[in-house]
Amino acid sequence: MEELRIPGPTPCPPEVLKAMAKQMINHRSEEFEGMMEAVTANLKRLFQTKNDVFLLTGSGTGGLEAVVVNTLSPGDKVLALSSGAFGERFITITQKFGADVVPLRFDWGKPVDVEAVRQALKTEAKIKAVMVTHNETSTGVTNDLAAISSLVKEYDKLLLVDAISSLGSIDLPVDKWNCDVVVTASQKGWMVPPGMAMLSVSQAAWKAHAVAKMPRFYWDFTQAKKYQDKQQTPWTPAVSVVFALSVALEMMLKEGLPNIIARHARVGRAARSGVKSLGLSLLADEDYASNTVTAVNSPAGVDSEKLLEVLREEHHIELAEGQAHLVGKIFRIGHLGWVTEKDIEKVIKALKVALPKLGFVGAAV
């Protein structure tokens, strides 16, 4: 079988895939409502929040759009912290819907510089919200969200968090860190196929929502809340994904969130030390390296596309390319969700065999 080691979709355990194959039920039935009630309660435990948590049928990008259109009005000034493709995507969505985005950009591979954020909050008038990518999937960097959130709250701004590839894998105590809207997606650390975005909405976010004038219908939190009061969704949900999520959440709670976070930390370390043992270098500074995705610099002279092809065809391992201007310059190992150190060992072993074939001598180190 192929080893899928991209940062999403992630491989699903057999129990989860079995749930995907369940026959359809009425999404307005007590059976569905009972499942939704448990799923929502379990999500809240893993989000570490007492805030509202909603399921929206769509990809993570749909979830980002939901965050934007539910909390902002055209013309609102938003400080957007970006150091990668997903930070840029959050910016683009926000601009498309007419907000006045003040981008604060950092080199790809670097984290958000908290002091620069402080400076921006100090000097830039009328900022309404700060948006940040907790874990930048395109570069393998995890930002210091605890420090960022503490600063954003010191200045009493709304904090909108893309936690698509971190939540459920990397510690993100939503309430403790006062995050107002936090969004993730089923195909990441949750071990479930794509199709659902999940997000939390704080009291401050509800206040922002009440005056937010961006046009919205499908993603509208007011509708989501109204139907959640009867444990339903306003529109027909991806029922199979809810079945699967229901099973995956039980598995996650059985393992325990602290254990899941520790496992991802071990797996992340294994990926980084494995890569370095081959003589390769990491894109991200290790102090900020992500425990869910590792971005590796393509060694000089090695065609990374060719490398991924050899891994795929000769080792049945699927890694991910770089994105945007990093295409061909890096490759990425996804290690979130259903993953252990053993899976990473396989990747490192395969790289050790494949790299010399492509002319990389450093692999002998």
Add this chain to the structure above:
Amino acid sequence: MEELRIPGPTPCPPEVLKAMAKQMINHRSEEFEGMMEAVTANLKRLFQTKNDVFLLTGSGTGGLEAVVVNTLSPGDKVLALSSGAFGERFITITQKFGADVVPLRFDWGKPVDVEAVRQALKTEAKIKAVMVTHNETSTGVTNDLAAISSLVKEYDKLLLVDAISSLGSIDLPVDKWNCDVVVTASQKGWMVPPGMAMLSVSQAAWKAHAVAKMPRFYWDFTQAKKYQDKQQTPWTPAVSVVFALSVALEMMLKEGLPNIIARHARVGRAARSGVKSLGLSLLADEDYASNTVTAVNSPAGVDSEKLLEVLREEHHIELAEGQAHLVGKIFRIGHLGWVTEKDIEKVIKALKVALPKLGFVGAAV
């Protein structure tokens, strides 16, 4: 096993459910691209179109929002033909995004009156687009889309069609009828779980898109087109639903579209004659009665919620309630997708047993 006879989600054949349980693959891989190419080509055959056809991860309502935001600008005048809950939903979405909607409403249970549409097109200046629900799921009415489209094109307006519960089940030759954007959803006649909206985009719709100023990102046709050129989707798709759709479309093409349409016509007739044989009356005029959903007037004195409960608990048959002001006044039998006359016979037999228990004497007829 429960017989799910609601107008979506519809039951899925075992082959389709098996496909839902397939392990994840990279949505940027050749394997996925090959599948997307076949799915798109097969969808075009069943849409009877040479237009672009896209898959969007979301519910049918998300697909409706995609139609609106991709073709219109705030302030555009739109003639909206409505005679049920889904016609109203299309109106609401269009209004939320700032269009100037001219609603042309008909009684629920009645079809769109084509002469009234002619009158409106004649008298109402500056109409840019006409929107219509081909098959009104809330009332079990199929509108005369051939006549409506011919009229709309006589006046050279854009035609936006909600065909969520008709396409693939009821004849809708997209190109022959000059429909500009037509939207459907996976959980309807396609025999696939919910999670995907599918839609076609004509050349005229592309022209409208080029100047359409409603804000959009997630649903943007330009992005969909750009990625479709490499047989991908811009954002992570509901991969499992694409697996399932791939299998279902092959099954549909094997049966053949004319046979599928004929089967739905037979099933629709069986539902209507069965219901009448029990002494019950139909909400819709039979000349316009839908072949995918039948709305039945609750007999005087019978609590329709209680009736559905008895059917569910004693006969393992799940029917649908009425919507909006028809709650408690009608119940609905869904018969689209994986359904034959035998399935309808079971429903009628169960109704025959259940109705007298609730005090309906006409059932003896």
